[in-house]
Amino acid sequence: MSEEKRLREKGLAFFGSITASFSHEINNIMAIIAELSGLMEDLLRVADLGHPPQLERFRRISERIGTQVKRGEEMIKRLNRFAHTMDEPVKTIDMTHLLVDLIALSERPRTRRRARLETRFPEETILLVSNPFLLQQAVFSCMELVLDASHDNQLLRLILENQDGGARITVAGEDPIVKTDEAALSFLPVLMEELGGKVEVISTDNGGLSLVLSIPYSLPEDSKKPIDNRRKPDVASGKSTA
């Protein structure tokens, strides 16, 4: 499979995984709201039978509906921002904002494995001119790789640092490696090449998996073009064609 095709397929898989887990969360919220409103109807029916209306209970249910609506709104906003990361291949990105959104987007895969997350972000803003979709895909892939490398309940560390005007992101697991997904691991350098960066695979002191992404301030020229408009090697002549 060509790298371009692989990039496209992995990108779609990432997009699918995020939207599937988010739509699941939104469905959960809808189910909670439906049950809370149903409970209000139940209480009204009881009151209709002549029992004193339970106003305090009503107030609490109404508050809980409000909380769920807010949770849903926040999720939809994040999902919308995520969908828009596909609009342009190059954007100015605040790395802390991008990672905060990604942490929320990847909450379900983490909680499914009962992972705890510890983050360390710098006080200064790190701005990159890069591809936001590929950046999120790279960090998400690292999280998945680290989570899959060990048992459930592990501590996941996500560290963002400034590195020569670019960014350095470390995703590390605390528990010793049990298995590694070689196919996913071999795709990371392809992704990082698109971003003009590199990935280092390190073992932590406890024998856990640590992935360090070095991302430059800006993208390489060729990566600024959409995949379909890139120069393709002319197999017959050995030259590149637009």
Add this chain to the structure above:
Amino acid sequence: MADKIKLLVVDDEKQFLETISTRLSMRDFDVTPANSGEEAIEAARKQEFEIALVDLNMPGIGGEKVLEILKGEHKFMEVVILTGYGGIDSAIRCTKAGVYGYLEKPCELGTLLKVLREAYQRRVQNKLKFKHEKLKEIVSEAVPGSPLEILRKLKEMDKELK
């Protein structure tokens, strides 16, 4: 509480678990909520439940495994799946594992109540069928003049029915 149906409700979403448990408790059910698969399995080992209402996608032991364990450990327990993450493949697997019903969230309470009551009916029928078969077996094997042996077998049967 004696005439209420003993129901175990399992869901990792606390708000949902709490609300659905309250609503079902206001009806024909004596509800025990469990926030995870592990908690549900433990609860069922300590107390007898007639039906379990189980979510599928949970951290730790997922709903399909919970179904398998509950059905394996509790002969007459009926299990109904209530999930926001359903699919044909999972529904087929659950059916093979002996699930009574497979519902998707959000679910109309009327539909849920209907399925839970039908599941309870099936449990009653299965227990009666089992009792009938056992009695037939005891009678066919009975040696004239051994009432104590018959009594012992009847007691054994009652124990199994519990």
